[in-house]
Ligand SMILES: *[C@@H]1O[C@H](CO)[C@@H](O)[C@H](O)[C@H]1NC(C)=O
Ligand SMILES: *[C@@H]1O[C@H](CO)[C@@H](O)[C@H](O)[C@H]1NC(C)=O
């Protein structure tokens with residue numbers, strides 16, 4: 001089937017263009033293999049099924065896309081943001097690629113329905129305080145608060161069908177564990193270039209509401 005090339009390929013063909021020589025001198029998440037800066041976190045606890053992470057407050061570049069198809073939304077949204085980081089901004093600045101690229105996916109279960117997706121790009125540390133203003137009116141900045149996330153990882157390509165299955169499994173496991181989370185949407189997190197054929201890493205996230213419970217047998 002052709003589908004696997006759509007979302008991550010679309011997203012990531014562009015990501016590849018943004019790739020630079022590895023020059024890592026600080027610790028970063030294990031799944032952060034293809035860029036210098038990733039959204040880093042502290043692991044709060046984990047189970048065989050999911051991780052609970054704590055993320056500090058952060059600033060992102062975002063754009064909304066309404067689409068019937070998640071993979072198209074990811075492609076169109078990232079294409080737009082890619083223009084911004086390639087220098088189509090008020091200061092003509094070239095901004096290095098970061099990971100993951102996040103896709104906010106509405107929870108409603110309808111299949112052939114237009115949905116509003118949001119694509120997010122993490123600003124590198126150097127631009128967290130004062131990123132160059134966008135020239136495209138569809139691009140905006142958003143501050144993520146300090147947050148706890150529930151994360152389920154899976155391999156392969158980040159596509160609508162497997163994101164949905166993994167999110168639904170995660171939801172079930174969180175419900176069983178008595179965890180509280182925002183059930184209106186989840187995030188798909190994409191880390192790899194389309195040239196990476198093995199060891200691909202994707203995640204789905206729910207944002208915690210209140211403090212995570214965490215299983216008792218882990219610190
Ligand atoms: C962007 O990436 C290149 C290559 O890794 C690196 O030399 C440069 O310092 C990075 N730029 C910034 C502003 O971090
Ligand atoms: C989050 O912020 C706290 C307080 O500034 C700091 O100690 C911690 O290392 C930060 N965590 C990450 C993953 O950057």
Ligand SMILES: *[C@@H]1O[C@H](CO)[C@@H](O)[C@H](O)[C@H]1NC(C)=O
Nearest residue numbers: 063064065116117118138140
């Ligand atoms: C983007 O979508 C979110 C969620 O639907 C909405 O709250 C926000 O107003 C939208 N922003 C823009 C600029 O369209």
Ligand SMILES: *[C@@H]1O[C@H](CO)[C@@H](O)[C@H](O)[C@H]1NC(C)=O
Nearest residue numbers: 154155156157162165166169
């Ligand atoms: C998660 O997605 C992967 C595809 O990469 C799939 O093999 C796996 O079955 C999915 N997990 C669940 C619980 O559906």
